[in-house]
Amino acid sequence: MRTKYRLGVDAGGTFTDFVLAGDAGNVSLFKTLSTPEDPTKAIENGLSLMAEGLGLKQEEIISQCDLCINGTTVGLNALIQHKGAKTGLICTAGHEDSLEIRLGHKEDGYRYDAEYPPAQMLVPRYLRRGVRERVLSNGSVRTALVEEDVRAACTLFLEEGVEAVAISLLWSVLNPAHERRAAEIVREMMPGSFLTVGSELYPQVREYTRTSTAVTNAYLGPTLKRYVDSVDRYFADHGAKYPVRYFQSNGGLAIGGAMTDRSVYAINSGPASAPQAGLFVSDPFDQKNVITVDMGGTSFDITLTKDGNTNLNKNIDFLRYRIGVPMIQVETLGAGGGSIGWIDDMGLLQVGPQSAGADPGPVCYGQGGTEPTVTDANIVLGYVNPGALLGGRMQLNRDKAYAAIKQRVADPLEISVERAAYGIFTIVNNNMVNGIRRVSVERGFDPRDFVLVAAGGAGAAHITALAREMGIDSVLVPKLASGLCAFGQVISDVKYNYMASAPHRFEGDATFGQLNDLFAEIEEQGVAHLEADGFARADIDVRRSMDMRYVGQVHECTVDIGNFDITGETADQVKEAFHQRHEQLYTYSERHNAVEVVNIESTIYGRVEKPNPPHLGDGAGAAGALKSQRPMIFSNDGKAVDCPVYDGERLGAGDEVDGPAVIEEVTTTIVIEPHWQALLHESGSYVLRRKA
Incomplete structure (x- = not known):
């Protein structure tokens, strides 16, 4: 039964996005800085913002939500930073090293690189304990489980302070009796530990994949459990009538208990909702071939949907760890608004993958950052209004951005600051174009057969440049672009x-x-x-x-x-x-x-009932939305031209804006390059087309 609201929360590396969808089709977007040290603090800050904006108490909003959905990077960050739980592995004796043998080769792209270092093991060698047992490939038992070996492993784990245990035995998918008995012993001796049983999590053939998936799940489990417990408690204390749902890497929702038990499904939680949102945005235009690109503060995520179906990956190496369970196929690059511009040893300008993140953030944030970023370049180029971020709640310092680019990039390269800023903008665009080609051209798809949907707070500033490089003539930028993944959660099953x-x-x-x-x-x-x-x-x-x-x-x-x-x-x-x-x-x-x-x-x-689509009223012409002019740079010579700036809140359906120009929405800025035109559609999306 629908109540008044549905809430989607997407916690990114730099910003946390909130989308509140009402039962009448009205959608509100809120945004706050992420708090990596305590992700629940960002949720509290965002809900406070929401309550203030709507003139309601947090309890009034939460109690009237039939769905509160959370997409989180907690699992991903723990895996990237190797800050998961201390984990032990119980495996068949003689197979303690399968995690390091890795089927005898390195991951694709590095198989013949002798200098490529081995992956850091999530379970150190001394915590991989072999137990005597043997199930054959027909499911029959050749050697019974020696229970004393399991107990000895548990004794060691207790002495070493192990928090999580993974069990993965040979051919357990055909006969799981030994794994189940080993699990009983672990629960008996280590009742407070997090336990993952390989044949229950990933009951499919392939020993290495099953073992690696079980280990990754156990490694992330305690971290996810603490996060889920904290979020669940926060919402329950503020009047939630229904359990919080969490977005999974497979593109669907799960309750907290399921997310904790299957924590490996949380690895790519945030960007996995982008395809659903991209299809929703393109549906009024009868488009089923969609490339959705999400450029946030830290990363650039790309998904491709063909004929309404988004590809799922299984049995892949993700961050150098083999994961068997299905995951929405997402190409992720270190190319966000916080990506840092730097000079390499050969004196060449590079951008990313290093990021300034949320803390300290880009130099223009004034929070102590010293390395110039893409956002700093966009301010110097005139694309971003220093007083317009987050609806004016966050003031940016152009002078600091200018000084950082001058010191770190322009002076070492002996070029003007304007040309250096445009170089940062161009290089990050090339990085993103290469990523789009990997999910399209390299997989046999012509990107010109797809509509490009822009998402993320930084994406709309780069989208026409990306489309131009790809030869794509049509782009959709929803008003909700900055929080599109959070919106995708609201409409997912x-x-x-x-x-x-x-x-x-x-x-x-x-x-x-x-x-x-x-x-x-x-x-x-x-x-x-x-x-x-x-x-x-x-x-x-x-x-x-x-x-x-x-x-x-x-x-x-x-x-x-x-x-x-x-x-x-x-x-x-x-x-x-x-x-x-x-x-x-x-x-x-x-x-x-x-x-x-x-x-x-x-x-x-x-299946979850979908919210009603938005419907904008007719506009009175773009002239009424013109708010100012400012110089902007659209060429590598660094020369600026005066361009109009429009207030997106004052544009209505049917209003057109010719480039070069900028449309400022509350949480994103849409840059319309020369020879492009933007038309605001009644569905709430800007249609950007290349002019003939």
């Missing part, structure tokens, strides 16, 4: 992935029956989970997929098969889908070859 190992040759009624039974078994768990979470059966959807390969292949590919039983008749349909998927990925298929299944997966959705 609850989603859980259930997996099972199913190594079968894909032929014969007996095999088809076993696969159907296995699908039914895992889907029963998922449906029960959602029903316990308050969803009616009519609001629960199921989508099936299988990991398939040709007999003799090492790697498999995931094939979506809808939601139907596999029979002699539908098997040919599934095979054809596999052939087509294989051809799409690898440019060929082998229709003469036999096919086998490796794993199966069911995605269980709890």
